[in-house]
Amino acid sequence: MAMPVFTLSANDENKTMPEYSMLLMGGGLATCSSTSSRHCSSEEVFSAAAKKHSQFQLSTEHLQAINSSGFWSEDRIIEQQQTLAVLEFLRGQLGSDIVSERELLRLWRGAEIEVDGIWVSGRNVYAGLSSRELNFVMDQLEVPVMVSNNATRSSLRSREYADLANTKNNFTVELHQKFVAMAQQIAGDKRKPRILVVTASSRDPFAAVDFYTNLFAEAGADVSWLPISAASQAAWQTGNKNSCEDLNKHLAEQHGSYQRQRVYPDLMVQKTEFCQAGSKAAVAQIRRSDGIFFNGGDQSLTLRALRLDDGSASAELQQIERMLEAGQIVVAGTSAGTAVMSGGSFNGQRTPMITNGDSFNAMQFGAFDLPAPAVGCDKDQSCSNGLAENHLTYSGAGGLGLFRWGVLDTHFSERGRQGRLIRLLHDTQSRFGFGIDENTGLLVGFGRSAEEPGVRMAVLGEAGVYVVDMNNANSSGEGSALNLRNVVTHYLTRGDEMELNANQLRSRFADWKYAPNNLAQPLLTSGDIFERDNYKQLSHLLCMTQARQAEGRAVRVGQGYAVSVYKDHSSYTRQGSFRQQGEEIAYCSYRNMMVDLQPAN
Numbered sequence: 001m002a003m004p005v006f007t008l009s010a011n012d013e014n015k016t017m018p019e020y021s022m023l024l025m026g027g028g029l030a031t032c033s034s035t036s037s038r039h040c041s042s043e044e045v046f047s048a049a050a051k052k053h054s055q056f057q058l059s060t061e062h063l064q065a066i067n068s069s070g071f072w073s074e075d076r077i078i079e080q081q082q083t084l085a086v087l088e089f090l091r092g093q094l095g096s097d098i099v100s101e102r103e104l105l106r107l108w109r110g111a112e113i114e115v116d117g118i119w120v121s122g123r124n125v126y127a128g129l130s131s132r133e134l135n136f137v138m139d140q141l142e143v144p145v146m147v148s149n150n151a152t153r154s155s156l157r158s159r160e161y162a163d164l165a166n167t168k169n170n171f172t173v174e175l176h177q178k179f180v181a182m183a184q185q186i187a188g189d190k191r192k193p194r195i196l197v198v199t200a201s202s203r204d205p206f207a208a209v210d211f212y213t214n215l216f217a218e219a220g221a222d223v224s225w226l227p228i229s230a231a232s233q234a235a236w237q238t239g240n241k242n243s244c245e246d247l248n249k250h251l252a253e254q255h256g257s258y259q260r261q262r263v264y265p266d267l268m269v270q271k272t273e274f275c276q277a278g279s280k281a282a283v284a285q286i287r288r289s290d291g292i293f294f295n296g297g298d299q300s301l302t303l304r305a306l307r308l309d310d311g312s313a314s315a316e317l318q319q320i321e322r323m324l325e326a327g328q329i330v331v332a333g334t335s336a337g338t339a340v341m342s343g344g345s346f347n348g349q350r351t352p353m354i355t356n357g358d359s360f361n362a363m364q365f366g367a368f369d370l371p372a373p374a375v376g377c378d379k380d381q382s383c384s385n386g387l388a389e390n391h392l393t394y395s396g397a398g399g400l401g402l403f404r405w406g407v408l409d410t411h412f413s414e415r416g417r418q419g420r421l422i423r424l425l426h427d428t429q430s431r432f433g434f435g436i437d438e439n440t441g442l443l444v445g446f447g448r449s450a451e452e453p454g455v456r457m458a459v460l461g462e463a464g465v466y467v468v469d470m471n472n473a474n475s476s477g478e479g480s481a482l483n484l485r486n487v488v489t490h491y492l493t494r495g496d497e498m499e500l501n502a503n504q505l506r507s508r509f510a511d512w513k514y515a516p517n518n519l520a521q522p523l524l525t526s527g528d529i530f531e532r533d534n535y536k537q538l539s540h541l542l543c544m545t546q547a548r549q550a551e552g553r554a555v556r557v558g559q560g561y562a563v564s565v566y567k568d569h570s571s572y573t574r575q576g577s578f579r580q581q582g583e584e585i586a587y588c589s590y591r592n593m594m595v596d597l598q599p600a601n
Helices: 060-066 074-094 101-110 122-128 131-141 170-187 209-218 230-237 243-255 265-277 279-287 299-306 315-325 359-365 418-428 534-544
Strands: 022-025 055-057 098-100 112-115 118-121 146-149 154-157 194-198 222-225 291-294 330-334 353-356 392-395 407-409 432-436 440-446 455-461 464-469 474-476 483-493 497-501 504-508 524-526 549-556 559-580 583-599
Touching: 022 170, 055 101, 055 131, 060 074, 060 131, 074 101, 074 112, 074 118, 074 122, 074 131, 098 101, 101 122, 118 122, 170 194, 170 209, 170 291, 170 330, 170 440, 170 455, 194 209, 209 222, 230 243, 230 265, 230 299, 243 265, 243 299, 265 279, 279 315, 299 315, 299 353, 315 330, 353 407, 353 418, 359 392, 359 418, 359 549, 359 559, 392 418, 407 418, 418 432, 418 464, 418 483, 418 583, 432 440, 440 464, 455 464, 464 504, 524 534, 534 549, 534 559, 534 583
Parallel strands: 022 330, 194 222, 194 291, 291 330, 407 432, 524 549
Antiparallel strands: 022 440, 055 098, 112 118, 146 154, 353 392, 432 464, 440 455, 455 497, 464 483, 474 483, 483 583, 497 504, 549 559, 559 583
């Protein structure tokens, strides 16, 4: 498999590489939109025509579709019957009324009915469905949100709108505007930058199209949707020119997405035409663009959209690789759209892509090079390969391979993912890992001359990037008995920079940060270090004070791990404050903080 190498050759001296070619965000962006008004500075931002929420209808036809014999397995017949019984009961209350998702779920969970002489709670029925089953049910009930067009006396599909000017969180605004500015650098100053939006990570690849196209248009770009997905790639790989007419089937098989032609008829037409135009037209669309953005969801779906069944790069991915190497396009991703960038080869070692898992299960059971178990598969016993829902899985072949210098992880500190990243690096013998916090971006720039062959990185946004270096780590034992010592970690925050050159990682803290002057030496402990952002809070106190060590535990039912985070002679810390929206935000960055992990007694 050919891997991109982002350095300039002697024949490329006339190339002008942009300052930064990638913006990798950790998810959790808080953008004001018509469906997320809580992120808006004012409640009266959008007109009545804007989509405020999804809508659902319990028609006879919809309930018959839910009763499809082809979806429910034999051992889930009871769940199928009880779900239909509750929905039939609600249909008796609602008739043909159209309701919001919030209202539908309120009624569902509040229902109490008798089925075959047994009282059944709607709340229990709802909680007993796996994510796959619940998505199927909700998809079958969803209907389009329509708005009247008085000029044409017709109805149009209502669209979700975004509003950066009224977004409360300035870090979110900054990140989106930064990507558009990066694309503008590619486009030059004669026209707007052309940005493509890829929604392939979503289970429903139509749901975020309106949001992102409107968002980047408002930020000053000329925006188009690139409708590539696992479904369209599957249709192309059949070799049957009529396969694009079966996109509904491919969407169900690849994404677990149903009835999208009813909810988004115009976008389904666009996706079908894109599929029928074929791969050459998709490549041409990419060639004309200055930037390409990948949304969040499931990185495995994006991987199937841009790699073929044999693992080789599709023509679309090859075009992105060529343009990225030549400095002709910039790439951004958020959440799964960031995680999927990992891959390729670094120092002769293939870089894996993380796909699933939490820190506790990672430390207890290790990493598995297997497809990620489906969300909620513990409920319907559909988890495959002997895995449980939260086991750590990865793709050993990697992701798209546009970022080859280490494993990328997202939603990092907020979900306590330090343990899972460290364990994956150990089990795959990978050296570097980069965990990006929510509402935070990692800027990546490639060498701009033969004298500057390395990769440069900088942190932008609200929080930080956790970097793991396994070069000097040592271990003993395996499985749940694994002992790991001398794991080197860094935490870089806003304004900090890194450079990776000749296998050496160097960091530089922002010049507005200074040595901590808090002389306290508190006793730092956490009873559940990988829950929420406990690890980040503990290490922040270690960074800000003269304490030398912090201790944490991650134990369930008498099993788990003890974690030590400590300073040694090479540790270095810097703190500083940044004013945002009238609020002082305290940062503390560190270099060479050591971590040991061992089974808890």
